Amino acid sequence: MRLTNSRYGFLLNLPGLLLVILWVFIPALILFLTSFLRYDNVRPIIFNGLANYKNLLNDRLFWVGMERILVFSVGTTALTFLGGLIIALALSGIARGGGILRSLMIVPWAVPAVVSGIIWKWMFSPDFGVISDLLMKIGFIDKPLSIYGDPRLAMVGVIIADSWTRIPFMGIILLAALLSIPTELHEAAKVDGASSTNRFFYVTLPLIKGPLLVGLLITAIFSFRTIDIIIPLTAGGPGRATYVFGFYIWDQIIKTLNFGMAAAASVVLFFLTAAIALIFIYYLRK
């Protein structure tokens, strides 16, 4: 007996579909159910209605996390965009040796995020930090700086470290987009007397708009859920200076063991991410 093509295609996808159902839908279902339970590993588990969500909105720490993630996510996305665009523009003008330079550009992407956090912690070290020394050498500061003593500096440090891991991806997709622009377009604009700045804004930018939005979307939604680079670097400190929203979920799971609250916060993260994605997709479709 021979299967029809459509049955055959379905059969090939069956293992994967089972994986997705087992490992995405069931956990998602458990998550939503748990978010309605009083499940704090102290008292017996009972159905609690919307109490977790109410507690969440009344928790000052929840709002601290929200504020920090907003600053962090916007900062990271902006810095990543800037860094990625400049590197991509520079690399697109290079033919010889471009391969090795491209490899160098991707290296930070390939380093485990938690390891990046460790490396940056060492570089930001208040006692032996190479960053302090370099900044002192160029005369930017006159004594070693500590990101662990200043809340603003801590946020800047965390944004720099996280952008370092994200610039490669942005660079890759922008470089691919830049290289796909036909050179004739630039030649034609040049003949018409357009300056290089004008050509950038009226030729290059509109042509890379799609990939650019995708890059921004991915950077925004990925930085929105980041904690693994911050855990070793500042652990959310000093005080709560870098306590991004992910830490709220993380602490409920591994420290306070209030699983009901963790679930409610996870559901919020889930919907916020979906909202960011939808906004970008809307602009992308336009």
Next chain:
Amino acid sequence: MFDKIIESRALSYSVAIILLSLMMMPIYWTVVTSFKPDIETYVFPPVYFPKNPTLSPFKLLFESYPFADYLRNSIIVTVSTTFIVTVTGMLAAYGLSQYTFRGSSLTIYTLLATRIIPPLSLLLPFYLVVTWLDLVDNLLSMIIANIYLTYPFAVLIMKSFFDAFPKELIDSAIVDGCSRTGALLKIVLPVGAPGIASAAIITFLWTWNEFIYAFVFTSTSKAQPVTVGCFDCIGDIFVNWNQMCAGALLAALPGIIFVFIAQKYLIRGLTAGAMKF
């Protein structure tokens, strides 16, 4: 004048080299520190070129921490995940790209949606399931989690490569008496090899680099992978920074090696996967 400067090759090279040197600084610093003796590690201003490079941080790392166990666990989890994801993902991508079935576009949308779900928000239910199944501190729990984390992207990458195939290639093979599965083995595998390699490498690196699920699912060196191991080492009150950098370097090594030997596949895979929105 301004235009000439902006367009000159020299400017491209200088900007690229300055920016990439900055980007490489953390890597350089890790490598240098991992070969420093203690007296050159704990000084300020720091030593930029070690005067007496030594391997002792690596030696001490393996003596004072179960680092060999961490590496073993990482290798088992990563290789198993990559194998399962690449094989099942390849079949799924072949099906999605060549044989539309009822629900095939729904399948694609589901895969895209699972890419957007933050892994952190499914951490709790996964952890609950892992405790119910008594899989805490067991490598299997991490393999399961990593399959969920990498499968959708792997399928999307391979599908975009298979989509680029001329349909006639597969049709003519089938006309010539080749079965559909035969066409998969004889045509899709060899011609689609770059796509499969891209997906496999990216899956490998994501799994190797994963931290938060592994951290929550494991508690001893029996199952802890290298990312969790590194983090445990900085939990001490006094951090041995040269040993720590040696550990960081070992943890980052697979990524760095792949970036240099398989740059083309990585770039093609990441762009192909990213454009699938």
